[in-house]
Amino acid sequence: METTVNIHPDHQPEGHEGAGFFATTLDKAVGLARANSLWPLPFATSCCGIEFMATMASTYDLARFGSERLSFSPRQADLLMVMGTISKKMAPILRQVYEQMAEPKWVLSMGACASTGGIFDTYSVLQGIDRIIPVDVYIPGCPPRPEQVLDGILKIQELAKSEGLKRRMTPEYKAKLAAYGLE
C-alpha cells in the first residue's frame, strides 16, 4: 500500500523552490540553524529558576524549540538566561560567565529581580543585570509563567534568525559592547 507523506518544514526561510530543490541565502540558512538549536546556560539563583525547571518539564517541554540541551559551561552555550536575584557580590561572576561565552551569544533576563532588582531595592542587590552586561530580551513578572519564558525564547529565536552573519562585526554592536567595557 502506498502512503503519501507531505512534510512541510515550518518557518522555512525565504528562497527559491521547485520540484526537488530549495535555494536560499547562507545568512538565512545559518540563522535558521542557530535559532533552532540554542544552547541555554541557566544562571538561576532563586525562585525564577524553579519556574524555568517547569518550562523544561514535559508540560511545556522546551525541547520542542530545540533548546533542551542546557549547558553549564559558558564555552558551550550561546544563550545566557539569568533568572533570579543577582547580588552585587555575584555580579562580577555573571559578567565573567558572559565574557567566556563565544559569539554569537544572546542574553535573556527572566523576571523582575534579574531585570530590575525586583522587590529587593537594597544595598546588596544589583538593580538589573543590564548594569553589567547587555541584555537582548526581558521577561517581565514575578515569577514569569512558563508561557512567558517560551515567548522570550521565541523572541531570541527571531533575533537569531534575523541577524546577519556579520552583525556582530558591525560598528553598532562593537559600540554596544564598548559601552559595557567589553570587547
Ligand code: SF4
Ligand atoms: S522575580 Fe520574583 S520569582 Fe523571580 S527571583 Fe525575583 S522574587 Fe523570585
